[in-house]
Amino acid sequence: MVRKKDEYAKGSFTVEAACVMSLILLVIVGTMYLCFFVHNRAWLTAAAYEAALAGSLEGVREDGKVSETAQMRSRELGNTGFFGAENLNVHVEAGKSVEVSYSADTVSGFGGFSWKLKAEGASKVIRPVEWIRKVKSLADIADSVQNGS
Numbered sequence: 001m002v003r004k005k006d007e008y009a010k011g012s013f014t015v016e017a018a019c020v021m022s023l024i025l026l027v028i029v030g031t032m033y034l035c036f037f038v039h040n041r042a043w044l045t046a047a048a049y050e051a052a053l054a055g056s057l058e059g060v061r062e063d064g065k066v067s068e069t070a071q072m073r074s075r076e077l078g079n080t081g082f083f084g085a086e087n088l089n090v091h092v093e094a095g096k097s098v099e100v101s102y103s104a105d106t107v108s109g110f111g112g113f114s115w116k117l118k119a120e121g122a123s124k125v126i127r128p129v130e131w132i133r134k135v136k137s138l139a140d141i142a143d144s145v146q147n148g149s
Contacts, residue, residue, distance in 0.1 A: 040082040047077035048100040048121030055098035059125035067094040097124045
């Protein structure tokens with residue numbers, strides 16, 4: 001009799017392990033997909049800011065092509081460095097500031113679900129020479145007011 005109880009106990013441990021392992025694998029795979037999603041969002045956010053900065057730096061030139069430069073840079077950066085994303089779209093708006101936004105679908109292994117991913121970056125177009133002149137003139141005015149002259 002004692003021997004049969006031990007055999008049943010061994011069998012029940014096998015069944016419990018099979019149930020628990022499927023849950024553990026589900027949690028591990030879900031965590032991996034979440035990590036891919038967070039990585040893709042961080043990568044595309046950095047790419048959006050870098051493309052916006054490239055476009056705003058181009059805006060200083062007289063013949064600068066702000067929108068085209070930001071668009072080109074965003075395409076270059078959007079095609080490398082991230083995993084499991086599809087339907088990548090880039091939208092660039094240029095004016096006094098350059099705004100770059102990405103949208104993509106991150107594929108999930110669970111039933112074909114997909115997570116929508118959106119990343120944005122913006123940079124103002126500033127003219128460094130004019131900016132430095134304004135700052136220096138304000139500093140001169142502050143000095144003259146402080147010295148009382």
